[in-house]
Amino acid sequence: MNEFRIQNSEFGIPPAVLEAGRPPGAAQFAGVLLHGRGGTPDAVIDLAARLGLDGGRWLAPAADGGSWYPNRFMEPVASNEPSLSRAIERCDAVVRDAAGGGHLSAGRIAVIGFSQGACLAVEYAVRHPGRCGALVVFTGGLIGRRAPIGSLPREPSWGCACSSPAATSMNGCLRRAFGKLRRC
Numbered sequence: 001m002n003e004f005r006i007q008n009s010e011f012g013i014p015p016a017v018l019e020a021g022r023p024p025g026a027a028q029f030a031g032v033l034l035h036g037r038g039g040t041p042d043a044v045i046d047l048a049a050r051l052g053l054d055g056g057r058w059l060a061p062a063a064d065g066g067s068w069y070p071n072r073f074m075e076p077v078a079s080n081e082p083s084l085s086r087a088i089e090r091c092d093a094v095v096r097d098a099a100g101g102g103h104l105s106a107g108r109i110a111v112i113g114f115s116q117g118a119c120l121a122v123e124y125a126v127r128h129p130g131r132c133g134a135l136v137v138f139t140g141g142l143i144g145r146r147a148p149i150g151s152l153p154r155e156p157s158w159g160c161a162c163s164s165p166a167a168t169s170m171n172g173c174l175r176r177a178f179g180k181l182r183r184c
Contacts, residue, residue, distance in 0.1 A: 017094055018060045020045045027057035029108045030098035032091065032132070034117030035060065037067045044114065061094050063087065063116075069143075073119040077144040084123065084143065091124045095131055107133035114138045 018041035021027065033044035041060035048058040068087040069080035077084065091111065098109050111132045113121030118140020125135045126142065 016062060016090075017097070018042065018045050018062070019058065020049060021057045022055060024057065024097075024100045025103050027100065027104065028055035029110070030057040030059065030100075030104055031110045031112050032094050032098055033058060033060040034068070034091065034111070034113035034120050035063065036113075036115030036117050037063075039066070039114065039117070044112075044117075057098065057100075059094050059098050061090050068116050068120045073116070073141060073143045075144070080143065084120075087120055088124055088127055091120060092128055092131070095124075095128075105133075106131050110134035110136055112136040112138075113140055115140060119143050 031048060033041070033048060035041060035044045041062050044060045045058055048056075048060075064083075064086075067083075069083040071079045095109060095111065098104065099106070109132045111121045111124055111134070113119070113136070115138070118137040119142070120140075121135055121137055122140060123143045125132065
């Protein structure tokens with residue numbers, strides 16, 4: 001992997017978004033990586049690095065205080081506001097950044113989440129249909145006790161949901177998703 005990595009600032013404060021892989025404008029695809037509650041951008045960037053998928057740009061935003069929203073995902077959406085809406089806005093800003101000023105189409109961007117980050121990824125895709133070409137969800141679901149919203153895009157999208165975060169399952173799922181993105 002041709003890797004660059006944005007490190008901590010001179011003041012020791014981690015960046016709001018950790019990046020690795022190809023620099024902006026040079027990537028063939030991008031992955032927005034959303035960590036779980038208590039997780040870190042470093043952990044999901046390290047996972048992406050182990051996949052051996054050359055040509056990608058990886059962006060991993062940090063949740064404030066290690067959590068995207070305060071309550072469990074099965075609680076009503078309102079109980080997770082305004083944190084949830086702020087997290088969705090942050091995710092959308094990172095997806096827009098991943099596009100590299102139009103260098104990558106939505107079909108070449110995946111939003112990938114683990115646990116609480118997976119719930120955020122699903123909620124993002126429902127609120128902003130068509131802004132990513134793949135949604136990869138590891139142990140997560142739609143936030144709140146509600147019926148799924150039928151607004152997810154029908155083209156070019158590909159989803160993958162895994163109930164086990166085992167590295168082999170995650171690796172295979174991500175490889176399939178990015179294989180499809182490369183053909184978009």
